[in-house]
Amino acid sequence: MxxxxxxxxxxxxxxxxxxxxxxxxMARGMAEFGATVVVSSRKQAAVDAVAEQFQSEGLSATGIECHVAKAEHREALVEKVMAKYGRIDILINNAGTNPYFGPIHKMPVAAYQKTMDVNINSAIALSNLVYPIMKKQGGGSIIHISSIEGLHPSKMMRAYNLSKTALIVLGKNQAIEWGKDNIRVNTICPGYVRTKLSEALLSNETLVKDFKKNCALGRYSTPDEMAGLAVFLASDASSYMTGSTIVNDGGLLHAPLFG
Ligand SMILES: NC(=O)c1ccc[n+]([C@@H]2O[C@H](COP(=O)([O-])OP(=O)(O)OC[C@H]3O[C@@H](n4cnc5c(N)ncnc54)[C@H](OP(=O)(O)O)[C@@H]3O)[C@@H](O)[C@H]2O)c1
Incomplete structure (x- = not known):
């Protein structure tokens, strides 16, 4: 079926x-479709709270702390998952940051470095850690969470744009390199989603005005509206898809150039 x-x-x-x-x-969506989800972020208490909530609803989840820019955290995350479950089928590189808004010539080196370390370097390193495990198992699905900001330039988010474009290209390269091992790699580009990360942007009046004019659906997304794609790309329903970049933006990138 x-x-x-x-x-x-x-x-x-x-x-x-x-x-x-x-x-x-996305973790909730995958757990509702039967996966055991490892909820990860920098704070053990925060991931424990999410995992416990999922468990109370009959979902299978555990919380493991991991600051993705720290090599020892990434290694410990993969080791702990293997010790507890003995396999890894799906990796979603979702953690992201945007510490600097402004012109590229004024961007502090530290902000650039932090953006690249969290948004792209960690995705390369974590993928490389799970690659031999997925290969041995006979396959897997890796999903990168990029952004529409990786597909077009922005006046405010320069290092962020660079890192998100790099994620798209990373996914395409991994797809051709790892396809022979039945490891699929796809990238999701959300538009504007109401979350803590987007708070600053969504309270900027000029941006909100432009957004409402340009977004076909005329509204921001909720996080839930990103979850179905993650389930699809993680599952066998997308078994022939790899190297793809999927935009989920309410039509924002289709804003007419004139009029
Ligand atoms: N919101 C949007 O409009 C939008 C649009 C396009 C793309 N995206 C992308 O979607 C992804 C998720 O963003 P979001 O909007 O859901 O953000 P969010 O609500 O602020 O959540 C960010 C999550 O990442 C964790 N985190 C932050 N830094 C981390 C680090 N160094 N290591 C591990 N975990 C870290 C945070 O938890 P802790 O604080 O506990 O670590 C939190 O769980 C990001 O890659 C973002 O660039 C978002």
Missing amino acids: IKEKFNLSGKVAIITGASKGIGEA
Whole structure:
């Protein structure tokens, strides 16, 4: 049955940055489809709270702390998941940051470095850690959470744009390199989602005005509206998809150039 292809029972999924926002919604979505989800972020108490909430609803979840920019945290995360569950089928590189808004020529080196370390370097390193495990298991699904900001320039988010474009290209390269091992790699580009990360942008009056004019659906997304794609890309329902970049933006990128 085609419906069965969405079933994630027996699969173990790691989601970084899952204590809130898009990551939490994707973790919930995958758990509802049967996966055991490893909810991860920098704060053990925060991921424990999400995992406990999921468990209280009959979902399978555990919380493991991991600051994705720290090599020892990434290694410990993968080791702990393997010790507890013995497999990793799905990795969602979702943790992201945007510490600097402004012109590129004034961007502090430290802000650039932090953005690249959290948003792209960690995704390369974590993927490399799970690659041999997925290869040995006969396959897996890796999903990068990029942004529409990785597909077009912005006046405010320069290092962020660079890191999000890099994630898209990373996914395409991994897809061609790891396809032979049945490891699929796809990238999601959300538009504007109401979360803590987007708070500053969504309270900027000029941006809100432009957004409402340009977004076909005329509203922000909720985190839940990103979860279905994660379930699809994690599951056998997308078994022929790899190297894809999927935009989920309410039509924002289709804003007419004139008029
Ligand atoms: N919101 C949007 O409009 C939007 C649009 C396009 C793309 N995105 C992307 O979607 C992803 C999730 O964003 P969001 O909007 O859901 O953000 P959010 O609600 O602020 O959540 C961010 C999550 O990442 C965790 N986190 C932050 N830094 C981390 C680090 N160094 N290591 C591990 N975890 C870390 C946070 O938890 P702790 O504080 O506990 O670590 C939290 O769980 C990001 O990659 C973002 O760039 C968001």
